[in-house]
Amino acid sequence: MSKLNHDQINSNLSKYLGWSLENESISKQFQFKDFIDALSFVNTVGLESEKMDHHPDIFMFAWNKVKITISTHSAGGVTEKDFALAQKIEERKK
Numbered sequence: 001m002s003k004l005n006h007d008q009i010n011s012n013l014s015k016y017l018g019w020s021l022e023n024e025s026i027s028k029q030f031q032f033k034d035f036i037d038a039l040s041f042v043n044t045v046g047l048e049s050e051k052m053d054h055h056p057d058i059f060m061f062a063w064n065k066v067k068i069t070i071s072t073h074s075a076g077g078v079t080e081k082d083f084a085l086a087q088k089i090e091e092r093k094k
Contacts, residue, residue: 001072001074001075001079001080001081002075002079003072003075003076003077003078003079004077004078004079004080006021009021009026009078012080012083013026015083016028016083016086016087016090019086021078022069024071024076024077024078025057025069025070025071025077025078025082026069026070026071026078026082026083026086027067027068027069027070028067028068028086028089029065029066029067029068030065030066030067030068030093031064031065032064032065032066033064034063034064035063035064037064038060038063038064038065038066039060041066041092041093042058042060042066044092045058045066045068045089045092046058048085048088048089048092049085052081052084052085052088054070054072054081054082054084054085056068056069056070056085057069057070068089070082070085070086
């Protein structure tokens with residue numbers, strides 16, 4: 001899978017509310033009503049990521065917030081696979 005250039009990344013980002021480019025990765029912070037909802041979301045993202053064999057960085061903090069950061073390490077940056085995972089995450093958020 002080949003790394004996308006900045007124009008391709010920005011074009012894809014325009015389709016996803018709240019996602020941004022951050023250090024050769026795409027990233028978004030989510031906020032939930034409570035700890036259980038945030039933890040449930042983390043587990044859902046983990047299961048979906050495992051199915052795709054594409055694992056993001058997941059950071060849960062402040063009892064109800066989750067930050068997801070995605071990149072394709074083998075390509076050295078952002079690829080279409082990262083946006084495919086972002087799409088799956090968006091479909092499963094509460």
